[in-house]
Each structure stands twice: as C-alpha cells, then as structure tokens.
Amino acid sequence: MPRVLISDKLSPTAVQIFKDRGVDVDYMPDLGKDKEKLAEIIGNYDGLAIRSNTKVTAKLIEKAGALKVIGRAGIGVDNVDIPAATAKGIIVMNTPFGNSITTAEHAIAMMFALARQIPEANASTHEGKWEKNRFMGVELTSKTLGIIGCGNIGSIVAERGIGLKMHVIAFDPFLSPERAVDLGVEKVELDELFRRSDFITLHTPMTEKTRNIIDISALLKMKKGVRIINCARGGLIVEADLKAALDSGHVAGAALDVFEIEPATSHLLFGHPNVVATPHLGASTTEAQENVALQVAEQMCDYLLKGAVTNALNMPSISADEAPRLTPFVKLAELLGSFAGQLTETGIKGIRLEYEGDVSRMNTRALTAAAITGVLRPVLQSVNMVSAPAVAKERGIAIEEVRRDSAANHEALIRLVVVTERQERGVAGTVFADGKPRIVEIKGIRMEAEFGPSMIYVTNEDKPGFIGRFAGLLGDAGINIATFNLGRHAQGADAICLVEVDGDVPAAVLDEVSALPMVRQAKHLAF
Ligand SMILES: NC(=O)C1=CN([C@@H]2O[C@H](COP(=O)(O)OP(=O)(O)OC[C@H]3O[C@@H](n4cnc5c(N)ncnc54)[C@H](O)[C@@H]3O)[C@@H](O)[C@H]2O)C=CC1
Numbered sequence: 368m369p370r371v372l373i374s375d376k377l378s379p380t381a382v383q384i385f386k387d388r389g390v391d392v393d394y395m396p397d398l399g400k401d402k403e404k405l406a407e408i409i410g411n412y413d414g415l416a417i418r419s420n421t422k423v424t425a426k427l428i429e430k431a432g433a434l435k436v437i438g439r440a441g442i443g444v445d446n447v448d449i450p451a452a453t454a455k456g457i458i459v460m461n462t463p464f465g466n467s468i469t470t471a472e473h474a475i476a477m478m479f480a481l482a483r484q485i486p487e488a489n490a491s492t493h494e495g496k497w498e499k500n501r502f503m504g505v506e507l508t509s510k511t512l513g514i515i516g517c518g519n520i521g522s523i524v525a526e527r528g529i530g531l532k533m534h535v536i537a538f539d540p541f542l543s544p545e546r547a548v549d550l551g552v553e554k555v556e557l558d559e560l561f562r563r564s565d566f567i568t569l570h571t572p573m574t575e576k577t578r579n580i581i582d583i584s585a586l587l588k589m590k591k592g593v594r595i596i597n598c599a600r601g602g603l604i605v606e607a608d609l610k611a612a613l614d615s616g617h618v619a620g621a622a623l624d625v626f627e628i629e630p631a632t633s634h635l636l637f638g639h640p641n642v643v644a645t646p647h648l649g650a651s652t653t654e655a656q657e658n659v660a661l662q663v664a665e666q667m668c669d670y671l672l673k674g675a676v677t678n679a680l681n682m683p684s685i686s687a688d689e690a691p692r693l694t695p696f697v698k699l700a701e702l703l704g705s706f707a708g709q710l711t712e713t714g715i716k717g718i719r720l721e722y723e724g725d726v727s728r729m730n731t732r733a734l735t736a737a738a739i740t741g742v743l744r745p746v747l748q749s750v751n752m753v754s755a756p757a758v759a760k761e762r763g764i765a766i767e768e769v770r771r772d773s774a775a776n777h778e779a780l781i782r783l784v785v786v787t788e789r790q791e792r793g794v795a796g797t798v799f800a801d802g803k804p805r806i807v808e809i810k811g812i813r814m815e816a817e818f819g820p821s822m823i824y825v826t827n828e829d830k831p832g833f834i835g836r837f838a839g840l841l842g843d844a845g846i847n848i849a850t851f852n853l854g855r856h857a858q859g860a861d862a863i864c865l866v867e868v869d870g871d872v873p874a875a876v877l878d879e880v881s882a883l884p885m886v887r888q889a890k891h892l893a894f
C-alpha cells in the first residue's frame with residue numbers, strides 16, 4: 368500500500384480521501400516547520416502533500432528515496448526544487464484553480480482595506496478613540512487598477528475590478544489581445560502600467576524574471592499616491608525600496624499578504640501606518656481549502672494507484688480514463704527503448720519516435736517519455752518518465768516525434784529509431800489484443816517476438832547451418848530456449864535471431880556464439 372505524508376495543514380478531507388482509496392496516510396500539519404525531522408522520515412513515503420510551509424529542497428529530495436509524487440495543495444510551487452525532483456523522477460503536481468477565486472477576493476479585500484484604511488480605523492475604534500476626522504479614504508470607482516500577471520487569479524481580479532467600475536489595465540507578456548478584449552482589460556506595457564495606475568496588484572508566479580519586479584526604479588515610475596497590493600509572492604517586491612517609497616509618501620499605501628521571508632514574525636514594514644499586512648492568507652477560506660485538499664488527494668491517489676497524471680509541472684498529463692488504454696503502450700515504448708538502448712554502444716545523437724495508426728492519436732508525449740526512459744536506463748538506472756526528457760535534453764540528445772494516421776500491417780505501431788554517429792537503428796512493436804507488447808520489426812526486418820526477461824539477440828548471415836550450431840551451443844551450456852524468433856531481409860541476406868532463454872547467459876557462451884562463422888553480433892538483453 369503506498370504511503371503519503373501530509374506535512375502542512377490541510378483539510379481533513381484529504382486524509383479521508385487517502386484512507387478511502389487505500390493509501391496509508393500520516394498527517395503531521397506542523398512538520399513543514401521542522402526540516403530535520405522531515406528529512407529523517409521522508410524516506411518512508413511514496414507521496415508528500417504540502418502547502419507553502421514545507422520547503423522541498425534538493426537536500427530533502429536526496430533523502431526521499433521512495434518518493435514518487437509531491438502534491439502541492441495550492442498554486443505556487445516556488446517552495447519546491449522542481450529540477451531536483453525531476454532529476455530524481457519525482458512528479459510535482461499542484462491544484463491550479465482550487466484557490467484562485469479566494470485569492471482574487473483577498474486581493475480585492477486588501478484593495479478596499481487600503482482605500483479606506485479599514486484595519487487602522489478598526490484598531491482605533493476598538494481603542495475607543497472615535498477618530499472620525501483621521502481617516503479619509505479614496506473611492507475606487509473610475510480609478511485605474513493595474514494588474515501585473517493576468518492569469519487565473521489576475522483575470523478574476525480584473526473581472527471584479529471592472530464590476531467595481533474601475534478602469535483595468537494589465538501587463539502580462541502571455542496575455543493575448545483577444546483574451547484581453549474578452550476580459551475587458553486594456554493590455555499595456557509595464558512602464559505604462561506603472562505610470563497610469565492608482566492601484567497596482569501583483570499576480571505573477573515567482574520566477575527569475577518576476578523576482579524584484581517592483582524595485583526603486585519601478586516605484587519611481589509610478590504615480591505619486593499609488594497603492595500597491597501583493598497577494599502573490601514576497602520576492603516580487605524589494606521590501607526595503609517599498610519602505611523608502613512609503614516613508615517619502617510617494618506610495619500612499621501597501622497591502623501585503625506575502626513576504627520575502629516567511630513566516631514573517633518581524634519585518635521592516637510592520638508597524639508602518641500605511642501598510643496592511645496579513646500572514647499569507649490569500650488561499651485561506653474554507654471553500655478554497657476544501658477544493659485544494661480534495662484535488663491534491665485525488666490527484667496523488669490517481670497517480671500512486673493508477674498511474675494517472677494530472678496537473679503535473681514536470682510530466683505530461685495522463686488522465687485516469689486514458690491510463691488503462693495507454694499503459695500497455697507505455698510499457699511497449701519503454702521496452703522498445705530498452706531494446707535499442709542495450710544495443711547502442713556509441714553516443715546517442717537523437718531518438719526518433721514514429722507513431723503509426725491508433726497510437727498516433729494517443730498521448731504521445733507520455734509515450735515518448737517512456738521510450739526515452741527505456742533508452743537511457745541501461746546507463747542511468749534511476750531515470751524514469753519524469754526525468755528522462757530533461758536528462759536527454761541535458762545530454763544533447765535530440766528527440767523527434769513523427770505521427771502517421773495508419774500503420775502498414777498493424778492497428779497501432781511504435782517505431783523507435785536511435786541515431787548515433789555511425790548509424791540509425793530502428794525497432795518497432797505493437798500491442799496485441801491480449802495487452803502484451805510484441806516486437807514486430809528490427810532494423811527493417813519483420814519478425815514477431817514477445818519480450819522476455821532474458822534474451823539473446825544475434826545478427827547473422829542467412830546461411831544454412833547457423834541455427835543448428837547456435838542451438839547446440841546453448842544446449843551444451845545447459846541454457847534452455849523458451850522462444851525462438853527469426854527474420855531476414857531476403858534469402859542469403861542479413862538475418863536476425865531473437866531467442867528467449869531461461870536464466871542468465873554467461874559471457875563465455877556469448878563469446879562462443881559471436882565466434883560462429885556467420886554471426887556478426889551476439890548480445891544478451893535483459894528486460
Ligand atoms: N497569497 C496566496 O495565498 C496565494 C498566492 N498565489 C500566487 O499567485 C500566483 C499566480 O497564480 P495564478 O494566477 O493561478 O497563476 P497563472 O499561472 O494562472 O497566472 C500567472 C500569470 O503571470 C504571467 N506572468 C508570468 N511571468 C510574467 C512576467 N514576467 N510579467 C508579467 N506577467 C507574467 C503569466 O503569463 C500568467 O498569465 C501563483 O504563482 C502564486 O505564487 C496563488 C494562490 C494563493
């Protein structure tokens with residue numbers, strides 16, 4: 368039974384789903400804060416479910432020997448070292464929509480809080496001061512709201528802003544002009560957004576491009592009296608620069624839900640009269656937490672129990688519906704890769720996947736990932752479908768996919784061609800109605816063979832006498848032949864023999880096979 372650890376606070380719904388679906392679950396909501404303890408026990412788990420408190424560093428991943436999936440119950444994954452997870456073959460998935468409305472609402476709430484100084488007025492009134500003349504607000508109607516990052520959350524903020532009769536402008540390099548028109552927002556460049564906005568709200572992920580997007584030079588481009596809202600990530604704003612701009616009065620107010628270092632228990636902006644602060648509450652509503660807990664638990668169970676992949680950041684999706692149909696072809700792709708990988712002794716320049724017939728309409732990204740895994744596994748034991756494409760890229764192996772609507776002799780065919788300095792070697796296979804993968808072609812030679820755990824691959828000249836001598840040699844060595852498959856280009860031309868044997872094949876026996884007069888190559892293959 369797979370084991371999952373939940374190391375941040377999640378709705379009990381998640382725990383229940385894991386249990387109901389037959390996944391062992393340990394719920395330790397405060398463990399995210401305790402790096403050492405987490406590192407001590409992470410090796411026992413197949414899955415890790417987190418929010419933003421748990422930092423999944425390369426160091427932690429090193430200790431996570433059995434980990435297959437990290438599920439982020441939320442959106443931002445900047446607390447996960449995705450390249451390190453990918454390198455170890457661990458899927459990282461999030462729940463991209465579960466808390467977006469809630470977070471957008473928090474941004475709007477923060478905008479109102481700033482415009483009417485609600486937190487300060489609230490505190491003063493509770494103190495019995497009745498400072499009616501101290502708090503003078505600004506109206507939102509007709510003001511310009513500048514949205515930086517107009518994705519899921521930014522778009523919801525835009526709709527709400529328009530509902531409040533604001534003029535909404537947005538900077539987002541990936542926002543299409545059509546989408547901007549649909550949303551009713553004006554797409555602008557960043558400097559123009561800075562120049563024109565009365566309120567600026569941030570909704571980009573934290574990346575190397577967006578880090579410090581609001582620094583002193585950006586602040587100086589803004590209108591005097593601008594108000595800034597950040598419900599995305601702390602590192603988007605240079606906090607010291609913001610403080611200077613608030614102190615000088617250039618920025619009239621800032622509402623911050625997120626901080627460069629969290630948890631933020633002391634901060635240079637705490638106590639500032641024009642700063643509204645909340646402790647990363649953007650996603651904290653009952654509704655959003657139910658959504659993300661349910662989604663992350665279902666997604667992690669689907670992966671651990673069925674191999675279905677949803678919302679992964681480092682692996683193509685495989686839906687629960689397609690997983691049963693895809694699985695035998697995933698297996699076939701990996702076996703073909705393994706076959707070609709074991710036969711390849713020189714540096715690989717490229718891998719070409721040709722998908723013909725039914726399989727060309729399947730999820731070929733997943734199949735390609737499986738095929739690359741098979742090719743690389745003989746040299747890199749730990750590679751899997753998650754890490755293989757990245758590893759291939761890192762090694763300069765060009766990956767090509769070709770799709771053809773129909774296959775010559777089969778309903779579905781996958782041909783894998785490994786390109787090296789010296790040659791191209793192709794091997795093709797299919798899955799029969801029994802769900803078993805079969806090899807149907809090697810180097811253009813047709814044959815039909817099942818994959819067995821231990822096989823001998825021989826290329827030879829098609830001449831009488833070879834089969835008898837080869838079989839005799841195996842018999843003399845006490846090696847039992849399970850299946851025997853032959854194919855050739857033409858009479859007397861190149862031929863291939865693929866034999867499944869029971870048990871291992873000593874190197875000395877292979878040497879003897881290789882020494883037979885008509886043999887060009889003999890190799891032991893293990894699947
Ligand atoms: N405070 C909180 O509790 C929460 C914070 N978040 C944060 O909000 C972020 C955004 O979430 P979503 O809208 O769901 O993500 P999303 O991926 O749907 O949207 C992000 C948008 O930012 C844009 N973008 C990327 N680089 C940009 C750049 N350099 N300049 C301008 N725009 C850029 C993208 O094109 C995309 O449209 C998350 O990454 C997360 O960090 C999310 C949920 C809760």
Ligand SMILES: O=C(O)C(=O)COP(=O)(O)O
Pocket residue numbers: 418419420440441442443444466647648649650651
């Ligand atoms: O989903 C996100 O990106 C968030 O920032 C929410 O964070 P949290 O789950 O509340 O720690």
